[in-house]
Structures are given as structure tokens and as C-alpha cells.
Amino acid sequence: MVKERLKNVPLKPGVYLFKDGEGKVIYVGKAKALRNRMRSYFQSSEKLHPKVQAMMNRVADFDFVVTSSEVEALILENNLIKFYQPRYNIDLRDDKTYPYLKISIGEDFPRVYITREKKDGVSRYFGPYTDVTSLRETLRLLTTIFPLRTCKTLKARKRPCLNYDLHKCPAPCMAKISKQDYRQVADQLISFLEGDFREVLELKRGEMQAASHRLEFERAARLRDQIQAIEKLGATQKVVLNSPFNLDLIAMVGEEKEDLAQVFKIRGGKMIAQETFWLKRPINEEGSEVMGFFMQQFYADNHDIPAEIVVNILPAELEWVEEWLTELIGRKVQIKIPRRGDKKRLLEMAVETADLLWKEKHEKDKRQQEILLHLSQLLDLEVLPERIECFDISHLGGKETVAAMVVFRDGVPDYQAYRRFKIKTDQNDDFASLRETLKRRFKQAREANPAFLPEPDLVIIDGGLGQVNTVKGILDELQVDIPLFGLAEKNEEIYRPGNFHPLVLPRNDEGLKLLQRIRDEAHRFAIEYNRLRRSKKMTTSALDNIEGVGPQRRRALLSYFGSVAKIREASLEELNQVPGMNRRVAGQVYDYFRGSGGGKQDL
Numbered sequence: 001m002v003k004e005r006l007k008n009v010p011l012k013p014g015v016y017l018f019k020d021g022e023g024k025v026i027y028v029g030k031a032k033a034l035r036n037r038m039r040s041y042f043q044s045s046e047k048l049h050p051k052v053q054a055m056m057n058r059v060a061d062f063d064f065v066v067t068s069s070e071v072e073a074l075i076l077e078n079n080l081i082k083f084y085q086p087r088y089n090i091d092l093r094d095d096k097t098y099p100y101l102k103i104s105i106g107e108d109f110p111r112v113y114i115t116r117e118k119k120d121g122v123s124r125y126f127g128p129y130t131d132v133t134s135l136r137e138t139l140r141l142l143t144t145i146f147p148l149r150t151c152k153t154l155k156a157r158k159r160p161c162l163n164y165d166l167h168k169c170p171a172p173c174m175a176k177i178s179k180q181d182y183r184q185v186a187d188q189l190i191s192f193l194e195g196d197f198r199e200v201l202e203l204k205r206g207e208m209q210a211a212s213h214r215l216e217f218e219r220a221a222r223l224r225d226q227i228q229a230i231e232k233l234g235a236t237q238k239v240v241l242n243s244p245f246n247l248d249l250i251a252m253v254g255e256e257k258e259d260l261a262q263v264f265k266i267r268g269g270k271m272i273a274q275e276t277f278w279l280k281r282p283i284n285e286e287g288s289e290v291m292g293f294f295m296q297q298f299y300a301d302n303h304d305i306p307a308e309i310v311v312n313i314l315p316a317e318l319e320w321v322e323e324w325l326t327e328l329i330g331r332k333v334q335i336k337i338p339r340r341g342d343k344k345r346l347l348e349m350a351v352e353t354a355d356l357l358w359k360e361k362h363e364k365d366k367r368q369q370e371i372l373l374h375l376s377q378l379l380d381l382e383v384l385p386e387r388i389e390c391f392d393i394s395h396l397g398g399k400e401t402v403a404a405m406v407v408f409r410d411g412v413p414d415y416q417a418y419r420r421f422k423i424k425t426d427q428n429d430d431f432a433s434l435r436e437t438l439k440r441r442f443k444q445a446r447e448a449n450p451a452f453l454p455e456p457d458l459v460i461i462d463g464g465l466g467q468v469n470t471v472k473g474i475l476d477e478l479q480v481d482i483p484l485f486g487l488a489e490k491n492e493e494i495y496r497p498g499n500f501h502p503l504v505l506p507r508n509d510e511g512l513k514l515l516q517r518i519r520d521e522a523h524r525f526a527i528e529y530n531r532l533r534r535s536k537k538m539t540t541s542a543l544d545n546i547e548g549v550g551p552q553r554r555r556a557l558l559s560y561f562g563s564v565a566k567i568r569e570a571s572l573e574e575l576n577q578v579p580g581m582n583r584r585v586a587g588q589v590y591d592y593f594r595g596s597g598g599g600k601q602d603l
Helices: 002-008 034-039 050-056 070-084 132-145 179-193 197-213 217-236 287-300 318-329 341-378 430-446 465-477 510-544 551-561 564-569 572-576 583-596
Strands: 014-019 025-031 061-066 091-094 100-103 112-115 124-126 247-254 258-267 270-280 308-311 334-336 387-396 399-409 419-422 458-462 484-488 493-495
Touching (some): 002 061, 014 070, 025 034, 034 061, 070 287, 091 287, 124 179, 132 179, 132 217, 197 217, 258 287, 258 341, 287 318, 308 341, 318 334, 387 430, 399 430, 399 510, 419 430, 419 510, 430 465, 458 510, 465 484, 484 510, 510 551, 551 564, 564 583, 572 583
Parallel strands (some): 247 308, 387 458, 458 484
Antiparallel strands (some): 014 025, 091 270, 100 112, 100 124, 258 270, 387 399, 484 493
16 A cells, blocks of 8 residues: 555655554655655665664654755655654754753843853854863853853843953843943854964954043053953864864764764864764664764754864765755855865764764763573563653651652663652542652653653663552553562662562662662652742742732842842842832831841741
8 A cells, every 4th residue: 555655656766754554754755756766765685784774663654745856855854754753763862961051042131141052043152161160160261362241131120240340241131231342252252262373362352442532541451351252262272183173074984883973163173162963873884874864953052153174974965955055144155075285184083083982972881781581591682671750759747748750761761751759649648649740740751742752661660669560550550561679778679569578679780770770760860859949939938928919029129139048138128129129018028037027046
């Protein structure tokens, strides 16, 4: 039936989507001639790679979209992969281990700060940086040279914060700087981080001279200090080439299942950034296809694209990718493999670096796989537990009961997959809380909520036989057939449902140590959430008890002072300066925190 439909597929460029028996998209691809490309998948099984054959065994239907050009097909494929996240497409993961410096250029008054978040496709990111302490020191210095706000929210104030007095922020919240002048400072910082020190220095020297001519000697002195700091920072940058090349260099290494891609950004002959990405291949793509996929995903969210991109593997559909990149930035982009000279030597260095990093990771992965295999044998599991989820309940005297779900993938924490639950039923019954948590977790998975997919290979409960039997009951009710165990903290005993005799392992057993790490992480995550809930409740109750302070004034007070402790210490005049306050309500707040309202005991 499916093969018969191929006759109706045109010989035109476009995108095809393979679906399983439930109608779920499991693979997205593009082609210059759709029918020819799709026919290649429907051959006899002996002509297909085993991984491709495994995918085709699940294909029950397909859709296709005809596009007007190959480049349009490339863009559509990229968007559909991000939307559907198909099981058999390459999985791209960037290295979240290290933080980035982010400039939120999508805002009228951009903010600069340190983050580990997923890139939003609008802001500028620099890094990653391996030394967090050094990065914080660098940020402090940069805000002295390029004063930009670091506060999370930009709200109108009646007085600027301390950073304004320290000349680390021009106080856009007080309208002390125009959008145009503020943007100029942000652009200077971006140019500096891109390695363009000369232009920034010339601008700063011009500003210093102008300030001197206007007899603004204090401002001229600050600019002089900034120029000296820029020169010092510039001198520490590692010059990688004698020639002032502006290019991106992509080195990709790997084997059948996984690839590592490293991107080195070189501007003005200096290496200004390096990023690492891991790509998992569910089916057997060629290296050129993996490179093409990676470049589509990377540059779709990162429009800092130079005119030249140096690679060790040319991407499939090279002309399509070059044309697409050219359209993105409005000038010609070339992708090439250098054959001689400095660029070739630099590429060889990058490939060697990527290869060493790949081998290092796979040595660690091999060790983790050995531990997971050992654990699966100990627990008599049918499959290797690549995704392990652990659940824990936390409360204080039955108050603000919460649950935590932590996820370990291939033996290491997958922080992005962690989830928290605020318990809605009986607040003082751990068994009821577990039932509610597991029911909500697997109900979300059955409703295809991507935040709860995929389902785990193994479920661990922080507790003993009673907790395990409780969870087993709800899993049976939901018809969830997943191995389940509990780890009791007192004697580190491992319980399985319905079995009174626990499994006791030596304290130095690597499998037990992994379970302990997972259990302890769930415990930590649950306690953190419980403390957060209690802290919010105490803050809310303290301010809600004050007559005249509603939700809007409560937010204004917390935004202005930053904490309840600082509100308590504020003078009457300071309280009266908060936007939305008047002298009567300010007096109510002042009296409340000095004993008239008994506020102190509520904190």
C-alpha cells in the first residue's frame, strides 16, 4: 500500500515525513527529486543498512511537501525536525557543561550576564568558558569598560541602584541614557568580544578626547582607565594566525553511532570562541550528511556567519547549504577544505583537538556502560537502563509537600529532563503523594507531552518496600510495564515489588554507588523545591498581612528592595519612594515590621 503511493510522489524538490502505525513522525528528510530519494528506502532488506531497515520496519505511512527550490526544502526540513524531534533523525546536543556570556540584544536595553541556558536564537552568546570564576571576574571588568545593565528586570525606579554609582550601569531604568547611546555601548561590547579591539579602542579614545575638550575630566579619566583595561585584555588574547582571518572552522570526528563537532570562531586572526556539540546517529548517515545536518541546525540559530567556513568534511548538498547561508546574511558564503597554508595547519590542529576530546568522552562512556551493564545483571533487567528516573517526596510537617523527578541518561544527570511536582492531594501522606506523582508523570507521557518523553528504562523510588508496592499499584493501573525498585537509605537495601527480601550489595559495588548517586540527587532536588515553596509562602504571608498592600504593591516592594529583609530595614522615606506607594501605606509597612503588626514572626 505504502509502495503504491510512491507512484504519486513527484520528481521535484521537497521534504518527506515517515510515520509509524500511530501516525507519529519518526523521520524527516529532504530531496532534490522526492520520488527517487524515497524509493531508495523501499528496497529489499538485504540492500539496506540494518539500522535503516529497523526504521523501515516501523514505517506505516508517509507525507511529503513539494517546495519551489532545494534551499526552501533545506529550511523546511530544519523546521520540521525541530518541531517533531523524530526518533530516527540525528540528535544534536550542545555541551551544556560550561557557561556562556549572553547579551540579550532583542531587548531595547540589552542585559549582559552569565548563563547555561539553551540559546534563544535572538541574543548573542560568547563562550563556552571552562573557568567560571575567571568568567565572573571578566564580567565584572567588562561592565566597568562597557556599562550595561545586569539586573533581571528593567522597571522604572525613583532612584538608580548601586551599579549606577559605581559607573557599571548607565541607569536606563531612570531614563538617564537614550536607547541609541545604550545600543552603541552594547555594540562596542559585542565588537570587543568578537575580537575587534582596534575599532573599540578608537571609539573610546575619541570619546576621551571629546570629554577632555568639554572639560569633563572625571569622565575622561574613566575612559582612560577603560582604554587601559581593553589594551590589557587584548594582549592576553591568543593569536592563532599571523593573518587577520575571519572564518569559522568546524572539525567533526566520530564513528557509526556518534559524532563530535567543534566550532572555532576566528575573528581578526584571534580565536574568540569555541563550542562543542555531540550528534547521535539513529540510522547510518554518511559523514557528509551529518555535517550538512549540523550546519543547518547550528547556523539557523546563530547568524554570526563569516564569509568563509573551513571544514574537514564537506556537507552533503554543498551548493544548497552555501546558497542558504548566503541568503541568511546577504553576502556570499563559501565552505571549503583547505589544501595548504595556515588554514590547513589550523584545521589539522582542530581535528586533533576534537579527536582527543571524542576519545576522552568515549573512555568515560565505556566505563559508564560497563557499570550500567553490571547493574542490569544485578537487577535482572531485560534491557540496559539508558534512562533511569528516580522519585522522592519532600515536606516539612506535612506543609508544602512536593515531589522531584531526576533523570540519569547513560549514567550521568540529564538536568534538562528534571521535573518538579507540587502535590495537590493529601499533603501529609507520602504514599498518596507518590501515587499522584507517578500518575501525573506517566499520564503526561501517554498524552505525548515532549517534556515527559521518552519513558524510562528503569524507575527508582527513594524508599523501601511500602513505597515500591504503592508505586507498583499505580503503574499496574496505568498498564505501565517498566522495571521498578526502591533504595532504602538506612541500610542501602534494594527492594522490588512484592518481595520482602531485599537485595543487599557490598558498599563498594559500582552498581550500588550509581543508584545511591541517583537517589541522593532526587533527595537534594526535592528538598530544594520544598525550601523554595516554603520561602515563597513566608514572603507572601508577611506582606499579605499588611493593610493596603495588594499583589501589585507587593511586587513593587520586592522589585525595589530585592527581599523582605531589606523591606523590614527600610526607612519610612525609602518606603514612600517605591512606585505605587503613598505615605499612608508606607507607614503601614513601616509600623508592621517594627512590631505593630507582628510581622517578624511570619518570616
